Amino acid sequence: MKRMDLNCDMGEMPEAVSDGTQESLMTSLTSVNVACGGHAGDSQTMKTTIEQALRWKLDVGAHPGYADRANFGRLELQLSPEIIADSVFEQVRALAEIATECGASVTHVKPHGALYNQAARDRVVARAIAAGVAHWSRDVTLVGLAGSLMLDVFRAAGFRVAAEAFADRRYEADGSLRSRKFEDALIPDPAEAGQQALRIAERGTVIAHDGSEIVANAQTICIHGDTPGAPVIAAAVAKTLREAGVELSALSRLSQDNSRI
Numbered sequence: 001m002k003r004m005d006l007n008c009d010m011g012e013m014p015e016a017v018s019d020g021t022q023e024s025l026m027t028s029l030t031s032v033n034v035a036c037g038g039h040a041g042d043s044q045t046m047k048t049t050i051e052q053a054l055r056w057k058l059d060v061g062a063h064p065g066y067a068d069r070a071n072f073g074r075l076e077l078q079l080s081p082e083i084i085a086d087s088v089f090e091q092v093r094a095l096a097e098i099a100t101e102c103g104a105s106v107t108h109v110k111p112h113g114a115l116y117n118q119a120a121r122d123r124v125v126a127r128a129i130a131a132g133v134a135h136w137s138r139d140v141t142l143v144g145l146a147g148s149l150m151l152d153v154f155r156a157a158g159f160r161v162a163a164e165a166f167a168d169r170r171y172e173a174d175g176s177l178r179s180r181k182f183e184d185a186l187i188p189d190p191a192e193a194g195q196q197a198l199r200i201a202e203r204g205t206v207i208a209h210d211g212s213e214i215v216a217n218a219q220t221i222c223i224h225g226d227t228p229g230a231p232v233i234a235a236a237v238a239k240t241l242r243e244a245g246v247e248l249s250a251l252s253r254l255s256q257d258n259s260r261i
Contacts, residue, residue, distance in 0.1 A: 003247045003254055004201050005162070005220035006238060007031040007143075009063050009112065011049035012040040012072075012226060023052045025225060028234035030250040031059035033110045033143075036095035038087060039065035039073025046095055050102045059250040060104050061143070064091035064132075065112030073113040074180065081128035084115070088132025096136065107252045108162065109133050110143035117177065119150040126153035133159070141251055146218040147175045162251055165206060165218035167197040167237045168227045173208045175215070184209070186224075190233045194240030197221050201246045220251060 008025055011034040016022045026032065032053045035041030041063075053060050065073030067087055079087075088111075096106045111119055111129055119126040126144075130153060133142065138158050144150035146163035154161045168187045170178040178185045187193045199205060204217035223234045238248060 033063035061108035084128035130157035190236030
């Protein structure tokens with residue numbers, strides 16, 4: 001039976017953390033990536049998100065991004081590797097400390113936004129992320145874009161890795177995510193997102209914006225918590241996968257070797 005992790009970026013919007021929207025997403029997930037003070041998040045949103053994740057027995061991961069809240073970490077910055085590494089370390093450390101207080105542990109790290117997209121194509125940025133996490137611990141899985149060089153860099157740095165694909169994002173023909181400056185960058189339709197997730201799980205591919213089929217051999221599928229209608233999208237994706245015989249299982253519980261992905 002095919003097994004797949006279903007993850008979501010969380011702790012990014014205080015109102016969603018407190019009003020039940022975020023937790024309603026968790027019923028469909030197996031892992032969460034928690035904003036840890038860079039692009040979003042503070043000690044209270046981290047604590048509440050971790051507590052919610054524990055109630056649903058989800059893996060807890062760190063979601064560090066550029067400390068640029070005005071642009072939600074989605075603007076590419078040209079920072080030195082040392083600055084990136086230090087920022088990633090501080091963010092992961094902050095989340096790990098709160099996780100320990102809550103009785104949880106950080107199982108994975110997934111970069112956010114522009115930091116993620118730059119690392120997908122820039123070895124220097126990817127190495128800086130790995131260095132920052134390594135300063136805290138190497139006993140975690142680093143999550144990166146399926147088919148990108150960041151996975152090779154993370155693996156070379158001694159980490160387990162997990163390739164990620166997206167149910168609610170469109171792709172370019174080169175395997176990169178379509179920029180959010182385009183109106184069709186997101187997939188808001190739950191049924192379409194479900195079908196894209198199923199294609200990823202069963203075929204290891206996605207259909208790019210230009211209609212070409214590209215490889216997206218992934219172990220984990222992401223749904224963005226800030227996508228409009230995210231709880232409905234997540235429910236549709238989970239239902240579509242399960243009805244097709246795909247078992248949803250958190251990264252830490254998957255039996256296959258992450259380093260082979």
